[in-house]
Amino acid sequence: MKKVLFALLSALAIANVQAADLTEGKQYIELKTERAVQPEVVEFFSFYCPHCYSFEMEYGIPEKVKNALPEGTTFKQYHVSFLGFQSENLTRAWALAMALGVEDKVKAPLFEAAQAAVKARNQNEPSADAVRKIFLDNGVTAEQFDGGLNSFAVNGLVSEQVKAAERLQVHGVPDFYVNEKFRVNPEGLARTPEGFVQDYVETVKGLLQK
Numbered sequence: 001m002k003k004v005l006f007a008l009l010s011a012l013a014i015a016n017v018q019a020a021d022l023t024e025g026k027q028y029i030e031l032k033t034e035r036a037v038q039p040e041v042v043e044f045f046s047f048y049c050p051h052c053y054s055f056e057m058e059y060g061i062p063e064k065v066k067n068a069l070p071e072g073t074t075f076k077q078y079h080v081s082f083l084g085f086q087s088e089n090l091t092r093a094w095a096l097a098m099a100l101g102v103e104d105k106v107k108a109p110l111f112e113a114a115q116a117a118v119k120a121r122n123q124n125e126p127s128a129d130a131v132r133k134i135f136l137d138n139g140v141t142a143e144q145f146d147g148g149l150n151s152f153a154v155n156g157l158v159s160e161q162v163k164a165a166e167r168l169q170v171h172g173v174p175d176f177y178v179n180e181k182f183r184v185n186p187e188g189l190a191r192t193p194e195g196f197v198q199d200y201v202e203t204v205k206g207l208l209q210k
Contacts, residue, residue: 022206022207022210023188025185025188026185026188027184027185027188027199027203027206028178028182028183028188028207029182029183029185030181030182031168031180031182031183033168033180034180034181035179035180035181036179036180036181038072038074039070039072039073039074039179039208040073040074040075040076040178040179041065041066041073041076041178041179041204041208042075042076042077042078042164042176042177043062043065043075043076043077043174043175043176043177044078044079044080044164044165044168044170044174044176044177045062045077045173045174045175046079046084046090046114047079047084047090047094047110047114048083048084048087048090048114048117048118049083049174050115050118051173051174052111052173052174053111055174056107056111057108057111059193059196059197060197061174061197061201062077064197064200064201065176065200065201065204068204068205069204069205070205077094077103078094078161078165079091079095079161080161080165080170080173081161081162081165082165084123085123086114086117086124086127089128089131090110090114090126090131091158091161091162093106093149094161095154095155095158095160095161096135096145096148096149096154097135098157099148099151099153099154099157100140102135102138102139102140105138109134109137109138110126110131110134113125113126113130113131113134114126132145167180168180176200178204178207178208179208181210182210184200184207186200189203
């Protein structure tokens with residue numbers, strides 16, 4: 001029992017050291033913005049972004065960050081509208097996914113469709129029909145899709161994503177923000193894949209303590 005307790009205390013001490021060792025300008029950048037009222041982590045991404053695809057589909061960084069957050073911390077993923085010819089339509093589609101609570105069902109196929117378009121240099125894909133089919137293939141009814149795409153709730157979520165990106169001056173993705181006050185700086189993290197993922201998670205956790 002004492003060994004288990006010691007191990008737990010040691011792990012906690014290591015986590016605290018990692019949080020205390022965060023350096024502004026290295027692992028994170030402090031913004032000249034007002035701190036969010038409630039603790040939150042926001043990732044800005046684009047389905048067209050190859051690095052976002054790797055973050056999500058290969059390394060699982062968003063999921064790992066989400067699972068490591070303390071109770072009461074909100075995790076959001078916002079799509080940006082400045083990358084790719086169908087970005088605005090994909091931002092709206094993502095808003096619909098959020099409104100219906102089907103993000104985990106449509107995220108992967110939307111990524112695959114957008115990345116296929118990038119590789120094929122097809123600027124008009126995924127088309128509105130292709131996006132609609134993805135939703136319908138993943139349990140959303142035609143009535144839910146057609147009636148919800150331009151609904152008041154979805155319009156509000158589109159505006160929320162766009163305004164958040166403007167407020168935080170997001171210019172590239174993937175980009176993680178903690179409490180609207182700190183931006184994770186990937187250039188200051190470990191270079192190995194395993195170390196990079198771990199550093200990302202620990203940096204977010206440490207910034208929530210600031």
